[in-house]
Each structure stands twice: as C-alpha cells, then as structure tokens.
Amino acid sequence: MEKIISFLLSRVTLVTLALLAQIITLALMIYRFSNYFLIFDIIFMVISVMVVLYILNRKSDPTYKIAWIIPIMLFPVFGGLFYLMFGGTGLSSKMKDKMHTIIDKMKECLYQHPVTLANLRKEDTIAFNQAKYIEQYSSCPVYDNSATKFLPSGEEFFKCLTEELKKAEKYIFIEFFIIEKGIMWNTILKILKEKAKHGLDVRVVYDDFGCVTRLPHNYNKILEGYGIKCSVFNPYIPILSFRLNNRNHRKIAVIDGKTAYTGGINLADEYINAVEKFGHWRDNCVEIKGDAVWSLTVMFLSMWGYLRKNDENYQKFRPETYDQSGECHGYVQP
Structure with a gap:
C-alpha cells in the first residue's frame, strides 16, 4: 500500500x-x-x-x-x-546572448595548434579532413601528446573511474545523463563526499529527465549539503512543450584536468550489471590522459557556466603539466 x-x-x-x-x-x-x-x-x-x-x-x-x-x-x-x-527554443533573448557568450569563451579556450594539424595532414589526409571539419564546426581541436585507453565494459570503467577519483587533488567534474542510487553511484558519492570534505572543488551535473525516476526531487540540494556543488539540467516541469525534449546526454568525468572519461556508460547499476533491467548490459567508455583532457574540461565548464549563469576563468583549471606515464601515440579529438 x-x-x-x-x-x-x-x-x-x-x-x-x-x-x-x-x-x-x-x-x-x-x-x-x-x-x-x-x-x-x-x-x-x-x-x-x-x-x-x-x-x-x-x-x-x-x-x-x-x-x-x-x-x-x-x-x-x-x-x-x-x-x-x-517550435521555439524556449530561450529568452537574454539567455541566447548568454549562450553565445559562453560559446565564444569556449572557442577562445580551445586553441587548435597548427603544428598538430600539419603533422596529421602529413600522416593521413582523410583523417586530417575529418579533424579539420570537426574543429571548424565544433571548435574542438585535435591533440597529440595524449594517451587513450578503451574500456570495453561498465565494470572496467567503474574500476578505473573510482581509482582515479581517489587520486584527485584539486577538482572533480561529473556530468551524466543518468545517475541512480545503488552500488555504483553510492561508491562514487562516498569518494566525492570525502574529497569535498578535504576542500576539493567537486561539481556534479545531471539531467533531470534522465534521473526523474531514479533520484529524489531536489537531490541537488542534498549533494550541496555534502559540500558538492550540483546543477540540474532543464528541470522537468509539467508544461506541454518541446523544451522537455531538450536533454543533456553527455557522460563526462574530469579529474584534475589530467584524466577524463567519456562514452556511453551512465552512473547506474545496470551499466555495471549489478542489476539486470534489460538483460546483460554492454557498453563502453574511453579514458583520456594528457592534453586532450582540456577539451572535456572546457565542455564541462561551459555547461556549468550556462546553468549557474556565472563567468569564471577556465584557465585556472588547466594543469601546468600533464601525466606522461601513459603511452602517447596518434591523435585525439574529444
């Protein structure tokens, strides 16, 4: 009952x-x-x-x-x-101006190094054309000096993510479409709470529609109570509008600007097969280390600035040096 x-x-x-x-x-x-x-x-x-x-x-x-x-x-x-x-975007002129400002700021921060493009062109003309097209239309540059690791399952992603979160020294940025209480999120949350307690800048963004049946209402306030800064993307409200379909499907985790994760895995137990909702779940993710992490850092900060309506210096989140312990080969364009 x-x-x-x-x-x-x-x-x-x-x-x-x-x-x-x-x-x-x-x-x-x-x-x-x-x-x-x-x-x-x-x-x-x-x-x-x-x-x-x-x-x-x-x-x-x-x-x-x-x-x-x-x-x-x-x-x-x-x-x-x-x-x-x-048919409208549902955005006011003021909000559109704010978005344009954020996009312009994002473009300023994401500089495409010409030497990297020139080297790519020498090695592979087709890859160069694709990278150039993506850079022109998304302002996301292609990087060298970056290492990637393919994580073929949610279980492996979960293991790597928690290990890197424990190593965090300055900040942690989490942005996911779905977050749900359970083994996966509770484990991550425990680390985030501990890091926030020790003064790290911990931020979380989740999509309200993606979490509407998975998290309690005003869960962002609960996280804020733990010292974790939290913003909710496009709160789910009972108004018949296509604006409800404007969702944030990003899945990004950034640790200290040196390590990042992105892919198809959300922070819920079915993605690590701790529970089975739709049979055995198979998805994957990519771990990125090195220069290319900067693009994902800027992506998160631009979304954060849009949601919080604030303006902060992105460059203060850029590491002076990157971990070169991984094997850097090829090019990365997140």
Whole structure:
C-alpha cells in the first residue's frame, strides 16, 4: 500500500497527470469548436502561411527550416499552430546572448595548434579532413601528446573511474545523463563526499529527465549539503512543450584536468550489471590522459557556466603539466 501511495504522489505521476490534463483540454477545445470548422480552417491556414514565411526568413539551420516547413505544408490546418506552441527554443533573448557568450569563451579556450594539424595532414589526409571539419564546426581541436585507453565494459570503467577519483587533488567534474542510487553511484558519492570534505572543488551535473525516476526531487540540494556543488539540467516541469525534449546526454568525468572519461556508460547499476533491467548490459567508455583532457574540461565548464549563469576563468583549471606515464601515440579529438 505504501508503494502505491508513494507512486501516486511521485513527481513522475503528478507531472504525467498534468501533461495529460493539458492534452485533454486541447482535444476538448478542438471538439468544442468543431462547428466552426470552416472559420478556424481559414484562420489556421493563414497562420500556417505566415509561419512558413517567418521560418524562411529566420537566421537558422536550413535543416531546421525544412524539418518544420514540410509538416506544416502537409498539415496546414494545425501545422502553424503546432509550431507556435512547440517550435521555439524556449530561450529568452537574454539567455541566447548568454549562450553565445559562453560559446565564444569556449572557442577562445580551445586553441587548435597548427603544428598538430600539419603533422596529421602529413600522416593521413582523410583523417586530417575529418579533424579539420570537426574543429571548424565544433571548435574542438585535435591533440597529440595524449594517451587513450578503451574500456570495453561498465565494470572496467567503474574500476578505473573510482581509482582515479581517489587520486584527485584539486577538482572533480561529473556530468551524466543518468545517475541512480545503488552500488555504483553510492561508491562514487562516498569518494566525492570525502574529497569535498578535504576542500576539493567537486561539481556534479545531471539531467533531470534522465534521473526523474531514479533520484529524489531536489537531490541537488542534498549533494550541496555534502559540500558538492550540483546543477540540474532543464528541470522537468509539467508544461506541454518541446523544451522537455531538450536533454543533456553527455557522460563526462574530469579529474584534475589530467584524466577524463567519456562514452556511453551512465552512473547506474545496470551499466555495471549489478542489476539486470534489460538483460546483460554492454557498453563502453574511453579514458583520456594528457592534453586532450582540456577539451572535456572546457565542455564541462561551459555547461556549468550556462546553468549557474556565472563567468569564471577556465584557465585556472588547466594543469601546468600533464601525466606522461601513459603511452602517447596518434591523435585525439574529444
């Protein structure tokens, strides 16, 4: 009985009911005004035409324009109205300006060393063209002087991550789509709490939708109580909007700017097969050491700046020297 009551009063249930209420209300409104279909048909057709003209004149990605124009033309009665309800980014002009500022700052910090590109071009023209394309469109440079290690399972990632977390001396940055209480997260959290207690800068970012059924509401405040700085990406609210689909699927861990992890593994027990939700789980991750860690550090800090609306000096998180104990060969472009 307690489980049923807990489920009925959970945030997921309440938000779902609120969204269903909005959908039902919209459907009833359409049914209620069905007697005036011809009038509304003309109005909505005009709206759709105006919306298409607006989209065509917007300064945005052509693929974005096509993705909206085609369904609006196919379903002109409701297409324009649908765009007005869900087509916007949901960001204010002030927030857009803030994002542009963060992106510009990110570009300033991620400098592409020309010698590295020149060497890559000599070794592999195809790889050079790909790296150059990625650098131009994402501002993420290609690095040498970096070591990588492929981790073929969640179990191996978990082992390596905890070992590196214990070695942290200055800061730890954690950014994941899913975090769930259990063996994996509880073990990591214990280390984070200990490091925060000793004065390290420990920060955590998680996606609210990814954790909505896995973490209690206001879990960020619980972490803050441990001395761990925490921000939640796009809090899940009961408003019918495509903004709910704007999620952060990043999986990044950075330790002292010298070691980083990224891949497909979240911080939940099914990823290390401590529990089986969907059968045996197989995913992988990459450990990066050396210069290339800087890109992941800047990625995290840019997201942190966006969520916290603050401006800090990224360079203070850049190590003066990197650990060269790993075997550095080839090129890395995170």
